[in-house]
Amino acid sequence: MERKTRRSDERIDGENVFPTASNLLISEIVMKNRLITYLILVIVTGLNVVFAKDLPTSAEQLRGAIESAFKAKDVEAIISLLCWDGTERGMKGMATGMMAEEIPTETNITSVTLSPLPTNFQATVSSFLPDWEGDDGRRGRYNIPVIGMIHVNFQNGKSAEMPYGKKDDAFYIAQLISYQIPGKYLKVDVNKLRVQTYTGYWVYVQSGKEIAITINDHTNEQKSGWGDYVKYCYVQRTDTNEVPGFSPWFNYRIREDVTNVIYDSGLITNEEPVIYERKQ
Numbered sequence: 001m002e003r004k005t006r007r008s009d010e011r012i013d014g015e016n017v018f019p020t021a022s023n024l025l026i027s028e029i030v031m032k033n034r035l036i037t038y039l040i041l042v043i044v045t046g047l048n049v050v051f052a053k054d055l056p057t058s059a060e061q062l063r064g065a066i067e068s069a070f071k072a073k074d075v076e077a078i079i080s081l082l083c084w085d086g087t088e089r090g091m092k093g094m095a096t097g098m099m100a101e102e103i104p105t106e107t108n109i110t111s112v113t114l115s116p117l118p119t120n121f122q123a124t125v126s127s128f129l130p131d132w133e134g135d136d137g138r139r140g141r142y143n144i145p146v147i148g149m150i151h152v153n154f155q156n157g158k159s160a161e162m163p164y165g166k167k168d169d170a171f172y173i174a175q176l177i178s179y180q181i182p183g184k185y186l187k188v189d190v191n192k193l194r195v196q197t198y199t200g201y202w203v204y205v206q207s208g209k210e211i212a213i214t215i216n217d218h219t220n221e222q223k224s225g226w227g228d229y230v231k232y233c234y235v236q237r238t239d240t241n242e243v244p245g246f247s248p249w250f251n252y253r254i255r256e257d258v259t260n261v262i263y264d265s266g267l268i269t270n271e272e273p274v275i276y277e278r279k280q
């Protein structure tokens with residue numbers, strides 16, 4: 001028997017803006033936690049008491065500064081050797097406080113060495129979110145070109161490594177910073193009771209590239225995208241069982257920029273696919 005489909009060419013244009021304040025706050029918290037974790041890793045290796053007037057002018061000087069400063073457990077040294085270009089406001093003070101608390105006092109180092117940049121080194125971060133959450137448009141890069149690594153080994157058998165680079169005539173520990181690519185929050189929300197099942201997928205466009213997300217009642221239901229617009233969506237119920245005591249309830253909505261619903265399927269009561277296609 002031929003299946004019928006319902007299509008919608010109707011689109012409500014939304015402004016190209018970022019997510020709501022609450023969503024941005026969550027994103028900022030996730031990002032800051034990752035950056036702070038990175039800074040703590042730097043702390044554990046230790047750095048030297050070196051002030052701006054005598055910043056290292058070679059990788060070897062930076063290595064030596066790290067080795068001697070770790071022994072001194074000096075927070076000011078750490079701050080002076082980190083490159084702060086492009087970091088978020090308040091991060092320097094936050095890092096200073098955390099460093100003062102986190103620098104270990106009982107662990108000694110056995111060696112500090114330099115090494116070339118590994119071939120698999122990732123100079124950029126394509127997402128700070130786990131895959132199941134999708135994409136929030138945040139990207140990461142180091143704030144100075146990374147040219148090598150510094151390795152620190154401890155008496156307790158642990159080790160750590162830090163990327164370093166050069167800015168002007170001085171060498172610094174590089175920091176990972178975030179930036180936002182153009183686009184907006186994109187999401188397909190399937191509203192249903194837990195026992196109801198379905199299958200489908202949706203496609204969005206990000207800077208001219210089409211990205212597809214497969215969805216069903218147990219996969220990628222919370223996954224969002226970040227881009228220009230949702231191009232296509234296909235949702236099909238795979239059961240028509242209603243739950244006793246509950247009104248019929250199964251539909252999906254497409255959001256562009258969190259609060260802007262550009263499409264609502266209405267109540268879906270059968271197994272016919274319900275398709276959205278963006279009007280060209």
